Every structure is written in structure tokens, then in C-alpha cells.
Amino acid sequence: MTIRSALALVLSLAIGTAGAARADDTVPETVRIATEGAYAPYNFTKPDGTLDGYEIELGREICARAKLKCEFVAQDWDGVVPGLNAKKFDAIMSGMTITDARLKVVDFTKPYSGDSSGFAVDRNGPLAKLPLGGQKFSLMDEAEAAKALDAIKPLLKGKTVGVQVSTIHAAFMDKYLKGTVEVREYKTTEQHDLDLAAGRIDAIFANDAPLRATAEKPEFADTVMLAGPRFRGGILGRGVAMGLRKGEAKLKAKLDEGIDAVIADGTLKKLSLKWFKADMTPQG
């Protein structure tokens, strides 16, 4: 074996995207679902170490309806896609939004949630006066979105904003606010919450449901508040869905069936009201 072919083998084994490694289209006996366990209320780790949250409960319901045996495993967010393609688990359920960039490396089921995104800021700082509070803008409507961005840019100029690495929120900052704000990337959202409360950064940008959950926690209640407009669509994706390896159509069909069932019988709505206090059923 030449050095080049040995290297090619190693590469294809490790990444699993090369022609040599084919996705085998069978449904595994036990479907292992990876979740971060640090993105309340989507998923979080309880003090005793077990996983809980909207996605854990919903995932069990989806699996029951799809007649699949499922188990959840915890996996850090920044390794979640490489881990899926290295077959460490079979699906991702971790507040992951469908985006074009991700569709190049993974497949998605139908969305099981829709969530907007926006800023949370220091309640006592200058950004608390961010205009257009709570108003929703779709990034698909470019003129409207540009207007909203222009309205908040003057206040944001020169401020530091925290986002989680490898998220739609990091991509949003890159595309729309590069040069206006300084961006810091964190491994987990819990870390940027702490830095916002400590005053190291001026704002964080994340999904609204986890931001609301943070702002309601007693230790953050007197510092953290949501401010400014909320965005959705476009680079912020098309709803939260389960991530799967490319080409595993049978597993995708079963899980889609399960998602349809939990939407149809109202289970999804019930669970989203329980965890988010809002109906997050995806529209359309």
C-alpha cells in the first residue's frame, strides 16, 4: 500500500464522507440520539447527571410512534456533526436548525420546532434600550430585515457579542454585523450567559426559548433581559430538526412518520407548552 492510499484510507475512515465509505441504509436496532445536554429548555443535564428537557421527552414520543428503540447520549455541541458522521451515534436532537451549510454534510428530518433568535443584554447597560423590542422580522424579506438591522446598529457599534461556536447565530453575526460588533465564540451557551452576567460582554445572540429560560433563572434575573427585534428564516434556518447521516432514507422515513404523529395528535404542542410556555409547532 502506498503512502497516499494509506492516507486516503485513514481519511475516508475518519470522515466517512469519501467514496470508500458508503452509508448503509438500514435502521439500527437501537437508535442512539446525541444531545448536548447544555441548552435548556431544549436539553439539559440534571444535577444527578441524567438528561432532561423538551427534546428528550419529545424524542421518546417520536421513537415510540415510529416503533424504534432509542437512547440518548450526551455529546458536546462542537463535536456533534463529526461524531454523527463517525457513527458514534445515529441521530442528533440538539436544538439544531436546518440550514444550507449543514445540509451539505448531514440530512434532516422534518422540523419539530420553530424558534426565532435575538439578543439578550445587560438589564442595566446601554443596550437595554435596543429599539423594536420583541418585533419579529423574517430574513427572507430583505428590505424589512435591513431596516431592523439599521435601527439597532448605532447602539451596537463597538459592543462585544457572545455566540455559541458553529451555530446559526455565529453565522448571523458574520453575515450581518461583522465590523459593527466584536464577536466572541463560546463552547456552550451557559458560558456566554455567565460572561454576560459578569459584564465581560455586552450582549448574547441565541434562540429565544433558551434566552427566556436564562433570563428567568434567579441568578440571572437582575442582569439578563431580552432586548431588540427577533429574527427568523434565511441564514437562521428553517426550523429545528433531527440531524441524520446522509443517505439513510429508511431511518429518516421512520422518524418523519413519528414527527408527523406527534404533531397530529397534539403531543408536540403539549410538550412545547410545558417546556417553552409557547406553542412551537412548526408552521407549514
Added chain:
Amino acid sequence: MIDVAFLDATVRTLLGGVPLTLSLTAGSVALGGVLAALAAWGRLSGIVPLDWIARLYIFVFRGTPLLVQIFLIYYGLGQFRPVLQAWGLWTFFREPYWCALLALALNTGAYTAEIFRGAVLSVPYGALVAGRACGMPRLLLFRRITLPLATRQALPAYGNEVISVVKATSLASTITLMEITGLAQKLIAQSFRALEVFVCAGAFYLALTFVIIGLLRLAEAWLSPDLRPRPAARPA
């Protein structure tokens, strides 16, 4: 198969992290060296309180993981912002760079202190007695006998420590600093190509270590005149 354009872009991006890695290494080795000298002096001073303070410092910082130390200084102290502000220290602890530098310096200082202490103790007793017999006062004895012999003795172990600091700077990426590893993780997050990016990042650390090994070898040669080849005897 091997995507040359991607590798090229990766190398260029990671190159941008080299200055930060170097500045963290240089800063923490320098500050850690001062701390180590003080702690080694405390250990060897024979003054009981100083000895115990140095022992405690070395015990704590050698006995806990560097990652825990970085998190304690960055996120831990971040929760005492009002106190730190009152003391005027918040401008320092607000910045991830200074927190990482402090943690790295405290950590390497503890290890280096023991390297320094061992080196000083390894100076042959006979050499010290000879110096004293020549009437050298204590400071001169230290400068002429203890320091050169101890430095030479410490160099191989100290080199190890400097190399491990280069690699330890990668932990600064956990508190948002975009040094080589931080940039590598960001690239992987965008491209999902862990293997190529981490191989490149590893190559960068290898290159840095290679340079440091060369510098240490030069220092060792300079400090060991007895090992140099004899100058050719001049014809009488």
C-alpha cells in the same frame, strides 16, 4: 482526494493564531520564571513561613488541572465582579487574555520552581567550598558558581516545561481566545472536517516545538564550554 485548496486556506487561517500562541507562551514563561525563582528561593531560604508558603503554592498549582485553574480564574472570579471592581482589578480580570496568561504563569511557575530548586541542590558541595575558600562573598559565589552550574543542570527539564507551556496555551481556547487551537475548532465547526484541520494544527505545534528545541540546544552548548571541541593547538 486531498483537497489542496482547503488545506491552504486552513494553514493561512491557523497562521493567524500563531502570534497569540507565542505571546501567551512568552508571557507565561517569563512571569512563571519570576514566580518560580521566588518560590524556589522560598523553599531554599530556610525561613519556615516562606518555605511553607512556597510549598502550598507548588502543591496547589501542581495538584490541580490547568483547565480547572483557567475556569476558576475566568468564570469563577467573574462572579465576584463587584468586589474586583472595588479593588480596581476588574479591568484585568475582565479580559480573557490576562486570565489565561495568569493561569498559565501560575501553573508553569509551580513546576519550574521545583526544577530550579533541584538544580540549585545539584551544585556539587565541593565547588561551593572551593569558592568559599577563595574568599567569595555569598552573592559572588551565587553568581559565579551556583547560577551557571544550576542553570546548566536545569536546562533539559526546563526545556520540557517550556514545550509543555506551548501546548498548554491551547486550553486558552476554552475561554474564547482564538489561538491556534481556537481557530482550528472554529474551522472544524464551519467545515466539519476534523482530521485535516487538527493535523494542520498539530503540525503548527510541532514546528513551534522544533524551534524551541533548537534554541535550547544553542543555550546548552553556550553554557557547556567544557563540551566544546578543543581549539586546535597553535604551533609553538
